[in-house]
Amino acid sequence: xxxxxxxxxxxxxxxxxxxxxxxxxxxxxxxxxxxxxxxxxxxxxxxxxxxxxxxxxxxxxxxxxxxxxxxxxxxxxxxxxxxxxxxxxxxxxxxxxxxxxxxx
Amino acid sequence: xxxxxxxxxxxxxxxxxxxxxxxxxxxxxxxxxxxxxxxxxxxxxxxxxxxxxxxxxxxxxxxxxxxxxxxxxxxxxxxxxxxxxxxxxxxxxxxxxxxxxxxxxxxxxxxxxxxxxxxxxxxxxxxxxxxxxxxxxxxxxxxxxxxxxxxxxxxxxxxxxxxxxxxxxxxxxxxxxxxxxxxxxxxxxxxxxxxxxxxxxxxxxxx
Numbered sequence: 001x002x003x004x005x006x007x008x009x010x011x012x013x014x015x016x017x018x019x020x021x022x023x024x025x026x027x028x029x030x031x032x033x034x035x036x037x038x039x040x041x042x043x044x045x046x047x048x049x050x051x052x053x054x055x056x057x058x059x060x061x062x063x064x065x066x067x068x069x070x071x072x073x074x075x076x077x078x079x080x081x082x083x084x085x086x087x088x089x090x091x092x093x094x095x096x097x098x099x100x101x102x103x104x
Numbered sequence: 105x106x107x108x109x110x111x112x113x114x115x116x117x118x119x120x121x122x123x124x125x126x127x128x129x130x131x132x133x134x135x136x137x138x139x140x141x142x143x144x145x146x147x148x149x150x151x152x153x154x155x156x157x158x159x160x161x162x163x164x165x166x167x168x169x170x171x172x173x174x175x176x177x178x179x180x181x182x183x184x185x186x187x188x189x190x191x192x193x194x195x196x197x198x199x200x201x202x203x204x205x206x207x208x209x210x211x212x213x214x215x216x217x218x219x220x221x222x223x224x225x226x227x228x229x230x231x232x233x234x235x236x237x238x239x240x241x242x243x244x245x246x247x248x249x250x251x252x253x254x255x256x257x258x259x260x261x262x263x264x265x266x267x268x269x270x271x272x273x274x275x276x277x278x279x280x281x282x283x284x285x286x287x288x289x290x291x292x293x294x295x296x297x298x299x300x301x302x303x304x305x306x307x308x309x310x311x
Contacts, residue, residue, distance in 0.1 A: 020193055051311055059303065062295055066291070
C-alpha cells in the first residue's frame with residue numbers, strides 16, 4: 001500500500017542538509033586556521049597547544065554532526081568516548097617512563 | 105500450526121532476549137559498525153601513542169611540513185574533508201528517499217577517496233625517491249620514516265577499503281538496493297576515516 005501525499009510528508013525525516021554544509025564550511029575554516037598557525041611565528045608551546053585545540057574541534061564537528069553523535073543517545077556517546085579515554089590513559093601512563101629513561 | 109500461533113510462540117522469546125528495551129537506541133547493524141570503529145580507533149590510538157613515544161625518545165625529529173610540503177598534505181586533507189561532506193549529503197539524500205542525490209553524492213565521495221589515494225601514492229613515491237625507507241632515511245632518524253609509512257599506510261588501507269566499500273554501495277544504490285540505514289552505516293565508516301586523518305594530519309605533519 002502506498003501512503004498518501006500529506007501522510008508521506010508527515011513521515012519524511014528531517015533533512016540535515018544545512019547542518020552538513022555548515023559543518024563542512026567550519027571544517028574548511030579550521031583547516032585554514034591550522035595552516036596559518038603553522039606558518040605563523042609563535043612560541044612552540046603555543047603553536048602545539050593551538051593545533052591540538054583546533055584538532056579537537058574538528059574531531060568534535062565530524063563526530064557530532066557527520067557521525068550524528070549529537071543526535072544519538074548518551075549511552076552511544078559513552079561508547080564512542082571509550083577509546084579516547086583509553087588513549088589518554090595509555091599515553092600518560094607510558095610517557096613518564098619514557099621521560100625517565102630518555103631524560104625528557 | 106497456524107501463522108498466528110507461530111507468531112505467539114516467537115514473541116515471548118524475542119522479548120526475553122531483548123530485555124524489553126534498546127539501551128543504545130540504534131539498529132544492531134549500526135551498533136556493530138560503532139563497535140568495529142571503536143576497536144579500530146584503539147588500533148590507531150596505539151599507533152599514534154607509539155609515534156608520540158618515538159618522538160619523545162628521539163633527540164631530534166625532522167620537520168614534516170618542510171619535507172612533505174604543506175600544500176600537498178593540505179590538499180589531501182581538503183579532498184578527504186570534502187568527500188566526507190559529500191558522504192553526509194548522500195546519507196541525507198538516502199533518508200529523504202532522493203535516489204538521484206544519493207547516487208550523485210556517493211559518486212563524489214568515491215571520487216574524493218580515489219583522489220586522496222592518488223595524492224598519497226604521489227607523496228609516497230616522492231618520499232621514497234628522496235631516499236626514505238622503512239628503517240632508514242636521509243635525516244638520520246629511522247623512526248621518522250618508519251612511523252610515516254606505518255601510520256599513513258594503515259590509514260591508506262582504510263581509505264582503499266572505504267573506496268571499495270562505497271563503490272559496492274554505489275552499485276547497489278544504482279540498482280535501488282541500498283537502504284537509508286545501510287547508507288548511514290557506510291557513512292559512519294567513511295567519516296571515521298576522515299576523523300582519523302584529522303588526527304594524523306595534526307600530530308604527524310603539523311606538530
